[in-house]
Amino acid sequence: MEMIIYQQKETLCLEEFMKKATVRTIASALNLGTATVFRALSGRGPVQDETRSAVLEEARRQGYLPVTQVKRVAVVVSRAFCTGVYDRKLLDSVLKELTLAGYESLIVTETDTGILRHIMFDGILSLCYYGKNNRELAEKLKCPVVGFNAYSNHGLKCYTVNSDESGAIRSAISCFARKGHSRIAAVHMSQRDFSHTTRKRTFLEFAEKLHLKTFFYPRDFDQNFSDLAYNIRKDRVTALLFYYEDQQIPLLRDLQNAGFRIPEDLSVICWEAPGISRVLLPSLTSYGQNFSAMAKRGVRLLQQILKGDTKTLEDQQVPYSFYSRHSVAPPSGKVWRGA
Secondary structure (H helix, E strand, C coil), X not given: CCEEEEECCEEXXXXXXXXXXXXXXXXXHHCCCHHHHHHHHHCCCCCCHHHHHHHHHHHHHHCCCCCCCCCEEEEEECCCCCCCHHHHHHHHXXXXXXXXXXXXXXXXXXXXXXXXXXXXXXXXXXXXXXXXXXXXXXXXXXXXEEEECCCCEHHHXXXXXXXXXXXXXXXXXXXXHHCCCCEEEEXXXXXXXXXXXXXXXHHHHHHHHCCCEEEEEEECCCCCCHHHHHHHHHCCCCEEEECCXXXXXXHHHHHHHCCCCCCCCCEEEEXXXXXXXXXXXXXXXXXXXXXXXXXXXXXXXXXXXXXXXXXXXXXXXXXXXXXXXXXXXXXXXXCCCCC
C-alpha cells in the first residue's frame, strides 16, 4: 500500500480514495490536463476565467471539496519507515498532532511522491532523514515542506524541526567527565545524514575542549560487536557513547560475552529505545528524543508557513530528555591486558 489517508478515525487505502472526486477525475470529465485543474482549484498560476468556472462547476458536481475546505497534509516517509523505533514513534506523534489540528493526513513513501501532483494538499511533513530529498520535494511540488532531523532551505520554504543533537552529545560527554572518565569512545554507523554528521562533529569538538582522549569506531549495521570489545580493551576506553536505539540488545550481549561488567569496567550511555533501555540488565542511562514536542512544533511551523508568516520563522531545536539509570559509574582503574 503506497499511500494511506487518515481522517479522524477513518482509514482509506489509495484505491478507495481515488474512487472519490479528485483532480484526475475532474480533468478527465473536462478533457483538461491535471495541472490546469490543479491551478484552477488552488488559485495558483494562470488559468482562463472560463476554464476556472468550468473546473469549479465540475468539482461541485462530483462532490469535490474546494481547497478552502480541505485541510490536508502529506506525510512523506522512507520505504522502511515502519522498521525502526524512531520512525514509528515520530510517525505516531505527527499523525496525532495533525488530527488535533484538524488536518487530514496522507502517508506517502518517498519514492511515490509523484501521486501528490494529482491530489490537493496544503503542505508536507517529511520524515525522511536527508535534507536533499526535502528540498527536492519543495522545489518539485511548489509547496512548503517541514522536515525532521534534516537540513533546511528557507528559500524553498523548506524548514526543519531537529532534536538538539549537539546538546545531547555535550551533555553525555560532560556526564562521563564528571565521573572521572578521560578515555571515551563512540560508535558511528556509516550514515551521512544530519543527525549522524552533527553527532560526530560535536563529539570530537567537545571532547577536545575538555581535553579528553577520544576514539571513534566506525561500523556497518550488519556487524556484530565482538571486534568492538577488542578495540575498547586495546585503547583502554572506560566510557562508551552509543546512539543507535535498535542495536542496544546485541551491543550489551556482545560486550558482556566478552567479559565486560557494565558499569564497573565500562560506562555506557545510549540513545533511548522506549520500552527496552529501562528493562535491560543493567538498565541503560540514555537520551531520548521528545517525539511529541517535535510533532507539535512541526505542525505549528507548517501552519505558520501556510499563513505566509515566514520573515521571523526559524528551524526548531527540541531538547532531548535525559534518563539517569545504572550504566554509568566512575572508572575502576582496571588496566586491560595488552594495553
